[in-house]
Amino acid sequence: MPDGPLSEQPDPTPPQSEEERLDWLCLIRSRRVGAVTFRRLLSEYGSARAALEALPQIASQAGVGGYTACSAEMARAELQAGARIGAEFLPLGAADYPPQLAATPDAPPVLWLQGRRALLQRPMLALVGARNASSLGLRMARRLAFELGEAGYVLVSGLARGIDAEAHQAALGSGTVAVQPGGVDVIWPAENAALAAAIAREGLCLSEHPPGMRPLARHFPARNRIVAGLARAVLVVEAAARSGSLITARLALDLGREVLAVPGHPFDARAAGCNALIREGAQLLRSAADLQGAGLPDIAQPELPGPARSRGAPEPRPAGRDSAVASRKPPRLAEITRLHNLILDRLGPSPQAEDQLLRDLALPAAQLLPELLTLELEGRVSRQPGGLIARK
Numbered sequence: 001m002p003d004g005p006l007s008e009q010p011d012p013t014p015p016q017s018e019e020e021r022l023d024w025l026c027l028i029r030s031r032r033v034g035a036v037t038f039r040r041l042l043s044e045y046g047s048a049r050a051a052l053e054a055l056p057q058i059a060s061q062a063g064v065g066g067y068t069a070c071s072a073e074m075a076r077a078e079l080q081a082g083a084r085i086g087a088e089f090l091p092l093g094a095a096d097y098p099p100q101l102a103a104t105p106d107a108p109p110v111l112w113l114q115g116r117r118a119l120l121q122r123p124m125l126a127l128v129g130a131r132n133a134s135s136l137g138l139r140m141a142r143r144l145a146f147e148l149g150e151a152g153y154v155l156v157s158g159l160a161r162g163i164d165a166e167a168h169q170a171a172l173g174s175g176t177v178a179v180q181p182g183g184v185d186v187i188w189p190a191e192n193a194a195l196a197a198a199i200a201r202e203g204l205c206l207s208e209h210p211p212g213m214r215p216l217a218r219h220f221p222a223r224n225r226i227v228a229g230l231a232r233a234v235l236v237v238e239a240a241a242r243s244g245s246l247i248t249a250r251l252a253l254d255l256g257r258e259v260l261a262v263p264g265h266p267f268d269a270r271a272a273g274c275n276a277l278i279r280e281g282a283q284l285l286r287s288a289a290d291l292q293g294a295g296l297p298d299i300a301q302p303e304l305p306g307p308a309r310s311r312g313a314p315e316p317r318p319a320g321r322d323s324a325v326a327s328r329k330p331p332r333l334a335e336i337t338r339l340h341n342l343i344l345d346r347l348g349p350s351p352q353a354e355d356q357l358l359r360d361l362a363l364p365a366a367q368l369l370p371e372l373l374t375l376e377l378e379g380r381v382s383r384q385p386g387g388l389i390a391r392k
Contacts, residue, residue, distance in 0.1 A: 011092055011097070012039065012042045012092060012093045012109075013093055014091040014092065014093040014094045014097075015048070015091055018079075020048065020049075021079065021089065022072050022075045023047070023052060023075075024048050024091060024109060025070070025078055025110065026048070026052055026069055026070045026071070026072060026074075027041065027042075027052055027055075027069070027070075027109075028109045028110055029070040029074065029075065029078070029210070030052070030055060030069040030070045031070075032059070032064070033055075034106070034374055035106040035107060035109060035208075036105060036106050036370070036374045037336070038109045039092075039109070040336060041054075052069050056069070058337065062337045062340075062341065063341070078210045078211065081210065081211040081212055082112055084211075085114070085185045085211055086114065087112045087113060087114050087184050087185070087211055088112070088113040088114070088117060089110065089111075089112065090111040090112075090113055090117070091109065091110055091111075092107055092109045092110070096117060096120060096121060097120070098121070098124075098230055099121075100124065100230055100231065100232065101226065101229040101230050104225075104229040104255055105370060106229075106373070108208035108226065110208060111206050111207070111208055112183070112184040112206065112208075112209075112210075112211060113184070113204060114184050114200040114204070114205045114206075115199060115200045115201070115202070115203055115204035115205055116175070116202070116203060117204065119154050119175050119203065119204045120177070120204070120230075122152070122153070122154045122175060123152070123153055123154065124153065124155070124156045124177065124230050124231050125148055125153045125154070125155060125156065125232060125233055125234075126156045126157060126227050126228060126230065126231035126234040126248065126252070127141060127144060127145055127148075127156070127157055127163070127164075127167040127234075127235045127237065128158065128163060128164060128167075128234065128235070128237075128244075128245045128248050128249075129141060129162060129163025129164070129167075129236060130162050130163055130237075130238040130239055130240060130243065131160055131162040131163075131164075132162060132270065133162040133163045133237070133238050133270065134238065134268070134270060137162075137262075137264075137270065138162070138163065138166045140237050140238075140262055141163045141166040141170070141237045142166055142167075142169075142170040143287070144235060144237065144285075144288060145166070145167040145168075145169075145170035145176075146170045147287065147288035148288050148291070149170070149171040149173065149174025149175060149176075150174060151288060152174075153174075153175075154171075154175040154176065154177055155167050155168070155170075155171035155175070155176045155177070156176070156179065156227055156230045157177075157178065157179070157227065158180075158181070158223055158227055158244075158248075159178040159180055159187070159188070159195070159199075159205075160189070160244075161189055161192065162238075163237050163238060163245075165192055168199060168203070169195060172198055172199065172202050172203060173202070175203060176199060176203040176204075177199075177203060177204045177205075177206065177230065178196060178199045178203065178204070178205045179206055179207070179223050179227050179230070180196075180205060180207045180209075181207075181209075181215035181219040181220050181223040182207065182209055182213045182215035182219060183207055183209050183210055183211040183213040183214075184205050184206060184207040184209075184211060185211050186211075186212065186213060186214055186215065188215050206226075208222070208226065216379075218379035220244060221244070221376065224244055224247045224248040225248075225251045225373075227248050228248050228249075228252040228255060228257060229251075231257060232257065232258070233252070233257055233258035233260060233291065234249055234252040234257060234259050234260070235260050235261075235262075235285055235291075236248075236249055236259065236261040236262065236273065236274050236277060236282075236285075237261075237262045237274070238262065238264060238270045238271060238273075238274060239261075239270070239271075239272075239273030239274050239277075240269055240270060240272055240273050241273050241276065242273075246273045246276075246277070249261075249273075249277055249282070254369075254373075258283065259277060259282045259283070260282060260283045260284070260290065260291065261273075261274040261275075261277040261278050261282045261283075261284065261285055262274055262284075262285050262286070263275060263278055263284055336371070339363075339367075339368075339371055340371060340374075340375060340380075342361060343357070343361070343368070343372065343375060343381075344375070344381075344391055346360055346361065347391035348390065348391055349390055349391060350390065351384050351388035351389065351390045352388060352389060352390065353388055353389075354372070354388070354389050355387065357372075357389065372389065376389075
């Protein structure tokens with residue numbers, strides 16, 4: 001994702017009291033308030049309570065009449081549901097909130113956890129791939145997950161069937177994190193219920209959604225952005241040309257994370273996505289040893305199996321960038337609302353090229369693309385093959 005004002009913004013102060021927790025949940029569960037909007041509201045109004053009081057007026061200015069925020073009763077019911085299943089509430093800004101994820105501009109304001117919370121402080125790698133994986137793909141996923149676990153990494157994936165499930169299973173003993181598209185207690189697909197229970201005991205299950213929520217279509221790309229955000233790098237093992245694994249890879253690239261892909265036979269459709277990633281510049285992945293050449297920045301990387309490889313020094317940051325970032329100010333919410341309305345007014349149900357939207361609005365990509373992703377995660381626009389977008 002291109003750098004934007006929020007990518008350099010400090011984390012909000014987490015809630016300290018039960019009342020503040022209720023305010024946070026009321027704000028993030030209110031209609032049209034996503035993760036990015038949540039942070040802007042806190043930045044602009046100083047507290048969740050003040051932001052909640054301002055929401056009806058903000059909605060009215062955006063042309064939404066009769067707006068009401070999420071009620072305290074609903075937020076209290078969510079906290080009670082979390083307590084019933086033994087889940088832990090982790091707000092953005094807490095000391096043990098995963099630092100890689102916190103650095104993303106759309107980090108979830110709230111995570112629900114079941115399992116070993118301490119895993120969030122260890123270096124993580126994402127391993128994703130096809131649901132209808134081949135036997136070779138499953139074997140590769142097992143091998144990579146085991147080797148990387150032995151090297152000290154925590155394996156992150158999405159608990160889907162196929163490659164995801166195989167990676168979780170192989171990394172149970174060393175540490176694995178399952179990011180779920182619905183509530184932390186709602187297993188999708190149901191066939192992975194036993195695996196999810198094992199992860200909750202030995203690893204960690206997490207979700208940004210309330211306990212008990214069934215996953216919706218829009219939750220899956222949102223889940224993928226958490227997988228990418230948690231990880232230092234994303235490893236792709238088998239992926240079709242249009243798949244959720246490629247969404248995760250694209251999101252990782254937008255965040256400046258490394259992407260590595262296992263090559264496959266050109267006649268196998270399950271390898272088309274990986275081969276395309278390699279053609280476009282992703283590093284070829286054959287074993288855990290290949291990660292030593294990936295150039296991962298600013299981490300104390302564990303020693304990996306295989307022959308030692310030298311790594312070059314990280315590239316220096318351009319002079320003056322820090323001072324330029326420090327001088328930025330986050331845009332006011334009213335400006336963001338106007339930009340969202342401009343985007344939605346330009347889009348319709350018929351797909352339109354993203355490049356054409358950039359030209360029509362005459363805005364820099366660094367300003368427009370993060371807002372397009374926000375609208376996509378909120379389920380208000382959809383992406384289609386060939387760089388096309390449409391309004392839902």
